[in-house]
Amino acid sequence: MRLLETQRLKKYFGDTHAVDEVDFSVTQGEVLALIGANGAGKTTLVNVVSGLLPPDGGKIHFQGIDVTHQSIHQRIEAGIARSFQLVNLFDQLTCLDNIALPIFSREKKTRRLMALADKDRAVREEAMEVLQQFGLAPKAAMVAGGLAQGERKLLDVAVAYALRPRLLFLDEPTSGVSTREKAPIMDIITSIVRSGKITAVVIEHDMDVVFTYSDRIVVMHEGKILADGSPDEIRRNEQVTTTLLGTTVAP
Ligand SMILES: Nc1ncnc2c1ncn2[C@@H]1O[C@H](COP(=O)(O)OP(=O)(O)OP(=O)(O)O)[C@@H](O)[C@H]1O
Ligand SMILES: [Mg+2]
Numbered sequence: 001m002r003l004l005e006t007q008r009l010k011k012y013f014g015d016t017h018a019v020d021e022v023d024f025s026v027t028q029g030e031v032l033a034l035i036g037a038n039g040a041g042k043t044t045l046v047n048v049v050s051g052l053l054p055p056d057g058g059k060i061h062f063q064g065i066d067v068t069h070q071s072i073h074q075r076i077e078a079g080i081a082r083s084f085q086l087v088n089l090f091d092q093l094t095c096l097d098n099i100a101l102p103i104f105s106r107e108k109k110t111r112r113l114m115a116l117a118d119k120d121r122a123v124r125e126e127a128m129e130v131l132q133q134f135g136l137a138p139k140a141a142m143v144a145g146g147l148a149q150g151e152r153k154l155l156d157v158a159v160a161y162a163l164r165p166r167l168l169f170l171d172e173p174t175s176g177v178s179t180r181e182k183a184p185i186m187d188i189i190t191s192i193v194r195s196g197k198i199t200a201v202v203i204e205h206d207m208d209v210v211f212t213y214s215d216r217i218v219v220m221h222e223g224k225i226l227a228d229g230s231p232d233e234i235r236r237n238e239q240v241t242t243t244l245l246g247t248t249v250a251p
Contacts, residue, residue, distance in 0.1 A: 003028045003167055003199050004049065004080075009058035011041075011048050018044040020223035021058065026167060026199055031190055033210040034203045036220035037244060042203045043085055045220070046169045050082045051075040062167070076106075079166035083173065085203075087156040091145030095136055095155055098144050099127035102162040127162070133192050134158040150181040157189055161196075168193065170202045174209060182206060186213050211235065219244060 004026040011019040018041045026032055034042050047053040049060055051072035060068045067075055089098055103123045131137045134154050139147060144155060157173055173189060174182040190213050193200045204210050210217060210231075217234040219227040227233075227240045234240055 001028045002026070003063060005061045006045075006049065007059045007061075009045070009048060009060065010056045011044050011053060012056050017223040019048060019055075022220075022223070022225055024049075024218065024225065026201055027216075028166075028199055029197065030199060030215040031193060031213060032199075032201045033214035033217045034201055034220065035205070035207075035210055035217060035244070036226070040220040041223040042220055043171055046082055046171060046201070046203065050080055050169060076163055076165075079164075080169070081160040081163040081165035081167070082169035083156050083160045083171055085171040085175065087152050089144040089152060089156055089159070092143055094141050095131060095144055095147070096124065096127050096140040098155060098159055099130050099162050100124065102159055103127055103130075106163050130158050130162050134161075134188055150177045150185055153177060154185060154188065161192065161198075166199060168198050168200045170200060172203050172205065174204065174206060179206075182209055183212075 002025055006022055006024045008021040008023065009019055010021055020041070022045060024045065034045070036042055044053070048055045051070060055068065059066060062075070062078055062080060065078070067078060070078070090101070100123050103126055107123070109120065109123070128137060128140060131140050134157070136151060136155060136158065139151065144152065147155060153173055153176070157170055160168055160170070170189065174185050177185065186209055189200070202214065214231060217229065217231055218225060219234065219240050221243060226243065227237050229237065
C-alpha cells in the first residue's frame with residue numbers, strides 16, 4: 001500500500017531547482033534509501049514532505065489524505081517524523097529527557113515540560129524503553145552533550161522514533177561516524193523499524209550501507225528522480241553507476 005505519494009512536487013531556491021516536479025512514493029513497511037550527490041535535493045524533498053518548508057507546487061498525499069498545506073505539527077500527528085542531517089539534540093539535557101520531550105509533546109503534556117521525565121512515571125518508563133531499544137539505557141542520566149558521535153546519532157533517531165511515527169525520515173543517520181560504527185547503528189535502526197512495523201526513508205551516502213539495508217532505492221539528481229528500483233536494479237542501472245556511483249559499488 002502506498003503510504004506517501006508526491007505529485008509534481010516542486011521547491012525552488014531562486015534559480016536552483018532543488019526539487020523539480022518530483023513524483024516520489026513510499027510503500028508501507030519498506031526501508032527506502034534516498035541517494036544522490038551533494039546538492040541533489042534529498043534534504044529539500046524531506047523538508048517539504050515533513051512540512052518544514054512549503055512547496056512551490058505539487059501535491060503531497062499521506063495515507064490518502066492531502067497534507068500539502070498541513071503544518072509540521074499536523075503532519076507529526078498524522079504520523080510523519082524525521083531526524084536532521086545535523087543532530088538536533090538538547091546537549092544540556094540528559095538522554096532520558098531528550099526522549100521525554102517528544103513523548104510529552106505527543107501526549108500533549110507540554111504544560112509539564114519544565115518538570116521533564118522525573119515527574120511523570122509513564123513518560124519516564126516509555127523514554128527508558130526507547131533508550132533501551134537503541135542501546136542507550138546505560139547513558140540515560142548522562143547529558144546528551146557528553147555522548148560519543150555514534151551515540152548522538154542514535155539518540156537523534158530515537159527522538160524522532162519516540163513520536164511513534166508511521167513514516168520516519170532519517171537524514172544521514174550514519175554521517176560523521178567511523179565506517180566501523182556504521183553497521184551497528186544501521187543494525188539497531190533497521191531492526192527497530194522492522195519490529196515496530198514502521199516505514200523508513202533513509203538518506204545515505206555510504207553505498208555499502210545503502211545496498212546492505214534497503215529494500216528499494218530512489219536516486220535523485222539535480223532535483224529530479226533519476227532512478228527508482230530494487231538494490232539489484234539500481235546496481236545494474238548504467239545511468240546511475242556512471243552519473244553517481246562511480247566505482248564505489250561492489251560488483
Ligand atoms: N535554504 C536554502 N536556500 C537556498 N538554497 C538551498 C537551500 N537549501 C538547499 N538549497 C540548495 O538546493 C539544492 C539541494 O540541496 P539539498 O540540501 O536538498 O541537497 P542534498 O541532496 O540533501 O545534499 P547533501 O547530500 O549535500 O546533503 C542545493 O543546490 C542547495 O544549495
Ligand atoms: Mg542533505
